[in-house]
Every structure is written in structure tokens, then in C-alpha cells.
Amino acid sequence: MAYNDKVIDHYDNPRNVGSMDKDAEDVGTGMVGAPSCGDVMKLQIQVGEDGVINDAKFKTFGCGSAIASSSLVTEWIKGKTVDEALQIKNKDVAEELALPPVKIHCSVLAEDAIKAAVADYRKKQK
Ligand code: FES
Ligand code: FES
Numbered sequence: 001m002a003y004n005d006k007v008i009d010h011y012d013n014p015r016n017v018g019s020m021d022k023d024a025e026d027v028g029t030g031m032v033g034a035p036s037c038g039d040v041m042k043l044q045i046q047v048g049e050d051g052v053i054n055d056a057k058f059k060t061f062g063c064g065s066a067i068a069s070s071s072l073v074t075e076w077i078k079g080k081t082v083d084e085a086l087q088i089k090n091k092d093v094a095e096e097l098a099l100p101p102v103k104i105h106c107s108v109l110a111e112d113a114i115k116a117a118v119a120d121y122r123k124k125q126k
């Protein structure tokens with residue numbers, strides 16, 4: 001199967017790979033897995049007092065499309081508010097990367113990871 005150039009670019013040069021302190025109050029961590037293939041994606045956000053995502057990091061154990069999807073969303077969510085980040089849909093990711101149907105679940109993982117990271121962050125603010 002031929003991968004789209006944007007997938008290859010993000011796969012070869014993933015943006016924002018790494019980890020943050022998951023215990024920090026201003027960090028939200030989302031860990032999600034795809035039951036169909038066993039891939040795992042960890043996405044972390046660091047949020048400022050104004051509700052803006054200042055930094056985002058990911059680690060993905062998975063296929064090229066999953067790595068590209070997580071790399072792409074870390075770029076997209078930086079500088080957005082958490083509410084804006086929640087508007088990102090897997091469809092946007094799949095379209096941007098021109099993912100074929102069998103790889104759509106990789107982009108679903110990225111959307112779910114954002115939601116999970118925001119939920120974790122919000123839980124800590126209570
Ligand atoms: Fe899991 Fe993509 S099927 S690596
Ligand atoms: Fe399973 Fe990409 S996350 S094939």
C-alpha cells in the first residue's frame with residue numbers, strides 16, 4: 001500500500017515526540033489503544049492558566065498512520081484552547097493525511113487521545 005507523502009513526512013520526522021510529568025497539575029495524559037490492532041497512543045498536553053495548550057507530546061507504539069496521526073494532532077492542538085482541541089475530529093486527521101479506509105481507526109485513536117488527555121487535565125483541576 002502506498003502511503004501518502006504527509007504520512008511519510010510525519011513518520012520520518014515525527015513532531016513533539018516525548019513525555020511530560022504525568023503528575024504535574026497542569027498536564028493531562030491520555031492513553032488509548034486500538035483493540036483491532038493492539039496499537040497504543042499516549043498524548044500529553046500542558047495547559048496554561050488561560051486554558052491554552054502550550055505544549056503537547058506523544059508516544060505511539062503503532063503503525064505509520066498512527067504515528068503520523070498523533071504527530072499531526074500535537075501540531076494542531078498547540079496554541080489552541082482545550083475546548084478548541086476537542087473540536088478536532090478523526091475525519092479531519094484522516095482527510096489531512098489521506099488515510100485509506102483500513103487506516104481510519106488510526107485517526108480515531110488520535111481523536112480519542114485528545115479527549116482522554118483533556119479529561120485527565122480537567123479531573124486534576126477540580
Ligand atoms: Fe497495528 Fe497498524 S495494525 S501497527
Ligand atoms: Fe492500528 Fe494504525 S493504529 S493500524
